[in-house]
Amino acid sequence: MGCAASHTSVLLDEAVTALLGEVPAPNAVFVDGTFGRGGHARRILERIGPGGRLIAFDKDPEAVATAAALADTRFSIRHESFKGLAQLAPGSVAGVLLDLGVSSPQIDAPGRGFSFRFDGPLDMRMDPTRGESVAQWLAHAEPSAIAEVIRDYGEERFAGAIAKAIVARREKQGPVQTTAELAHLVAGAVRTREHGQNPATRTFQALRIFINAELEDLRQALEACLTVLAPCGRLVVISFHSLEDRIVKQFIARHAREAVDRRLPPSAPRAMPLKALERIRPGAAELAANPRARSAVMRVAERTEAPA
Structure with a gap:
């Protein structure tokens, strides 16, 4: 698994803890929406029980090839965007992790064309x-x-x-x-x-x-989470620039905070589908070890009611 070592997962422990909670349910199903080089996926598999499952998604054929070497019957990967999680059964998922952006192997490969630091074909496709x-x-x-x-x-x-x-x-x-x-x-x-x-x-x-239609895919994936997450299921999103974080922040706020029209008679509060939990930034030690983490923002929310 040489490729996995070339990429350092940002907020690794914080993201996995937020996703799984203290003790994952024995047969829970989790989703890693961006397998990348498998840092988060491996840590999730270390913590879920023998009856648990992890479903991963990734557009990048190189990431899918890396995942193929992960010999664990609890794990599967789909070669597609994370918006494909809408195909999962309603209420079937205990947690979704979306680690957005580009991985270090993608940035550092001149042939992929992601970086101006290396001369290469102007591709940039995931x-x-x-x-x-x-x-x-x-x-x-x-x-x-x-x-x-x-x-x-x-x-x-x-x-x-x-x-x-x-x-x-x-x-x-x-x-x-x-x-x-x-x-x-x-x-x-x-x-x-x-x-x-x-x-x-x-x-x-x-x-x-x-x-790569990144923002459109993100919007569709977030909406799908409202359907596929089970009650108390966690949504964990790590973003790396303001456009992504704004979409995530507004999505969580829209579905976690009820808008009150003061012109209407008071009524019982309406149950909202999400509860915002926390916002986390990398600590000083992580920033010193991995400068690429400096722009990362992690937002966590929880599903509060059974999907319709």
């Missing part, structure tokens, strides 16, 4: 066997669409200038093909830079989120 790569999309996308993606998913104020530079390059020299080419274009279009941040950071984030 599943390279399906859909368009970033390079393929940029080769035909309208300037307005490119600008919209970079602005909305990267919160980049120079999105218009970056889109124009990409299209101008496409018209004069051909489409952008590599990570280095894109990073160079972005650096020329971004007029001011945040201290300590590469000017291409927001653009790469935006294109990755878009090409």
Whole structure:
């Protein structure tokens, strides 16, 4: 399992404890929505009983290949997005863990095209066997669409200038093909830079989120949790940037806090499907050992009633 050692799971103990509680039910079923290199999955399997089960999801064929070497009859993995957990039976799951973002092996592999730190093909797909790569999309996308993606998913104020530079390059020299080419274009279009941040950071984030439909998948998975979680089932989500965390925070708030219309007569409180439990950030020791954990936020909620 050499691949597993190259990735350090963020908030490992905190996430597994929040997911399972102190003593997991003997035959409980749990979901790891992003197997990655299996850090959380292995810890979950260490703690659940012989009758428990863990169902994992992952888009990345390399992650699925890593999981195939995990010889445990209680474990299974599905090669698809975690939005696929909607296919599970209503009320059948005792806990769902969603560890969002990109794993270290993905970032550090030049051939995957996730990082501007290495020159490689501009791909960025979690599943390279399906859909368009970033390079393929940029080769035909309208300037307005490119600008919209970079602005909305990267919160980049120079999105218009970056889109124009990409299209101008496409018209004069051909489409952008590599990570280095894109990073160079972005650096020329971004007029001011945040201290300590590469000017291409927001653009790469935006294109990755878009090409993998990450936010749409997250919304669908969260909604599915309302159906598949059993009463007292836990939802644990680790996010790594503000767009993800905002979606999770608003979802939990919307389903955990009743909106009161003071214009109407008082009535008995309506049972809400979720109860917000806690928000956790990595501690100083984890940050020192794993700087990539610095932006992580973990939110935990609990299912409060039987699914309809």
